[in-house]
Amino acid sequence: MRRRLVIWALVGLVLLVVVAIALPIFSTLQPGYYRRYPALGPRMDHWTVSTHARITCGECHIEPGVGGFFSFSAHAIPAFYSQILQGPDTTNLLGAPSRAACRKCHTSYRAVAPSGDLLIPHKAHVEILNMECSACHKDLVHSLNRHGFNRPEMEICLTCHDGDAATDECVKCHTRKQTPASHAGKDWLQIHGRATGLEDCAQCHDWTPGYCAECHEKRPESHVGNWKKGHAGPAVERGDGCLVCHGGEEFCNTCH
Numbered sequence: 001m002r003r004r005l006v007i008w009a010l011v012g013l014v015l016l017v018v019v020a021i022a023l024p025i026f027s028t029l030q031p032g033y034y035r036r037y038p039a040l041g042p043r044m045d046h047w048t049v050s051t052h053a054r055i056t057c058g059e060c061h062i063e064p065g066v067g068g069f070f071s072f073s074a075h076a077i078p079a080f081y082s083q084i085l086q087g088p089d090t091t092n093l094l095g096a097p098s099r100a101a102c103r104k105c106h107t108s109y110r111a112v113a114p115s116g117d118l119l120i121p122h123k124a125h126v127e128i129l130n131m132e133c134s135a136c137h138k139d140l141v142h143s144l145n146r147h148g149f150n151r152p153e154m155e156i157c158l159t160c161h162d163g164d165a166a167t168d169e170c171v172k173c174h175t176r177k178q179t180p181a182s183h184a185g186k187d188w189l190q191i192h193g194r195a196t197g198l199e200d201c202a203q204c205h206d207w208t209p210g211y212c213a214e215c216h217e218k219r220p221e222s223h224v225g226n227w228k229k230g231h232a233g234p235a236v237e238r239g240d241g242c243l244v245c246h247g248g249e250e251f252c253n254t255c256h
């Protein structure tokens with residue numbers, strides 16, 4: 001009788017330990033669990049409307065393999081109890097996802113974006129330059145980029161592609177974006193000034209600092225022959241157009 005009681009007590013104890021370990025692991029694997037942390041609210045909201053909404057937190061945030069699972073559990077168990085006893089902690093239970101986690105599902109590398117405009121040699125950046133997926137895809141799940149998409153933005157590329165460490169030529173990345181139709185005419189250089197109100201020049205040219213200014217410090221082809229005498233006609237015709245390069249009327253006033 002007494003021996004049975006001891007055995008039952010032991011079995012009960014073992015069960016209790018198993019539950020005490022299994023419950024936190026099971027709980028922390030459920031996405032809903034993370035609602036308990038108010039600080040994660042915005043991340044959760046974005047995740048529910050992202051392409052990856054049906055993929056659980058652990059799929060991305062737990063390193064694949066047994067080691068990854070143990071390391072996650074070692075963090076999850078104390079975090080679970082501390083959350084119950086002391087309320088939500090501000091330190092993150094989940095760290096940024098590793099490349100290996102993304103590669104569980106995304107096994108092939110694309111070299112061109114779905115839009116067709118953008119060249120992005122994934123293999124070179126991931127395997128040769130050893131970059132993490134989340135370095136470029138930081139807005140994939142939990143936030144939107146400035147334009148309201150989950151895609152990587154050009155700024156991220158330009159941190160390396162500054163013309164020094166890596167190329168900053170538009171055509172190396174863009175297959176279509178480089179030259180708008182307006183630029184096709186032979187007289188573009190003569191008429192581009194008048195187009196400034198019609199098209200958003202900054203959208204493309206602000207990426208190259210000093211793009212407009214560099215040219216405007218050079219003497220244009222119109223200034224040929226005896227320009228000192230010849231400028232009168234064009235000056236009347238162009239009006240304020242002359243002032244873009246001359247920085248205002250002060251220049252003209254030096255003689256007039």
Ligand code: HEC
Nearest residue numbers: 031034047052055056057060092094095096134138141142
């Ligand atoms: C498809 C993959 C994916 C899924 C699914 C996912 N995340 Fe993330 N998570 C990321 C990426 C990429 C980052 C890094 C960029 C960032 O900080 O937003 C990140 C970052 C985080 C961070 C910040 C980690 C740090 O230390 O920088 C937390 C916390 C987080 N995720 C929580 C969650 C929770 C909670 C869920 C489930 C509701 C979840 N994530 C689901 C991809 C994912």
Ligand code: HEC
Nearest residue numbers: 051055059060097101102104105106133134137140150151
């Ligand atoms: C459990 C599987 C799984 C994991 C892990 C996963 N993804 Fe995905 N991913 C998908 C599925 C499924 C889609 C939708 C594919 C489709 O619609 O063609 C997708 C779509 C995408 C897209 C294109 C859609 C979009 O939102 O622009 C990108 C980019 C992407 N994943 C990157 C990543 C990165 C980076 C990681 C690692 C942080 C990751 N994924 C982790 C399954 C996964």
Ligand code: HEC
Nearest residue numbers: 099102103106110113114120125126131132133136151152
């Ligand atoms: C150097 C930056 C960079 C890195 C690093 C990077 N990506 Fe991308 N990825 C991009 C860009 C840019 C796009 C194109 C987005 C667009 O405009 O649609 C893209 C598109 C994708 C797509 C969607 C295209 C498709 O196949 O439908 C997937 C999936 C993807 N990346 C997964 C990954 C994974 C997984 C990793 C890590 C192994 C990774 N990326 C690393 C920049 C990067």
Ligand code: HEC
Nearest residue numbers: 119120121129136152156157159160161165166167172173
């Ligand atoms: C960590 C730095 C880094 C980041 C960030 C980065 N790249 Fe690169 N990229 C390189 C290096 C280094 C090379 C090889 C040197 C070169 O071609 O100038 C390269 C090469 C390339 C090439 C081939 C260029 C050629 O000459 O044909 C393309 C296309 C490219 N990157 C696109 C991108 C895009 C798109 C992004 C952003 C989504 C990006 N890269 C972000 C470092 C980076």
Ligand code: HEC
Nearest residue numbers: 151152153154157161167168169170173177203204207208
């Ligand atoms: C290293 C690669 C790379 C180079 C070099 C590059 N771009 Fe981009 N560009 C991108 C990426 C990535 C995006 C974001 C793609 C998306 O949103 O679909 C982008 C987006 C854009 C956009 C869309 C609007 C915006 O503000 O995001 C314009 C316009 C643009 N690029 C023009 C240019 C011009 C002009 C140059 C040359 C001065 C240039 N790009 C050079 C990678 C590059």
Ligand code: HEC
Nearest residue numbers: 189190192193194196201205211212215220222238241244
């Ligand atoms: C390749 C050199 C070059 C670049 C780059 C350049 N310009 Fe010009 N710009 C000129 C020349 C040359 C003229 C004078 C044209 C003429 O008089 O024949 C001019 C004239 C102008 C005028 C006066 C037009 C008129 O006569 O009424 C404006 C405005 C102007 N540019 C705006 C811009 C802006 C904005 C940018 C940058 C987005 C820019 N330019 C970039 C060479 C350039």
Ligand code: HEC
Nearest residue numbers: 170177178179180183189192193195196199200201203204
């Ligand atoms: C969609 C992108 C885009 C827009 C918008 C754009 N440009 Fe350009 N522009 C380019 C590219 C790409 C080049 C050629 C690449 C280079 O020289 O860096 C160029 C070249 C030029 C040149 C030099 C032409 C030459 O013969 O050397 C001038 C001048 C110019 N742009 C003025 C303007 C003005 C003014 C506007 C606004 C009315 C404008 N651009 C809008 C992309 C754009």
Ligand code: HEC
Nearest residue numbers: 215216217218219220223227228231234235238241242245
């Ligand atoms: C693309 C830029 C640009 C535009 C547009 C431009 N200029 Fe100039 N201009 C210059 C430069 C550069 C000089 C040389 C300044 C110097 O040597 O200090 C110059 C010099 C001059 C001079 C001094 C005489 C000389 O021969 O050195 C006059 C006068 C002049 N410009 C008038 C005009 C008038 C009038 C217009 C409009 C029809 C005009 N400019 C449009 C760039 C421009």
Ligand code: HEC
Nearest residue numbers: 228229231232233235236242243246251252253254255256
């Ligand atoms: C280097 C001195 C010099 C500068 C700088 C100069 N001009 Fe003149 N400008 C003259 C001279 C000299 C004449 C008389 C030419 C003649 O004899 O036909 C003249 C004539 C003119 C005329 C004809 C009417 C008149 O008053 O006689 C106009 C209009 C004119 N300039 C406009 C401009 C404008 C606009 C600028 C600034 C963009 C400018 N000029 C800068 C020297 C200059």
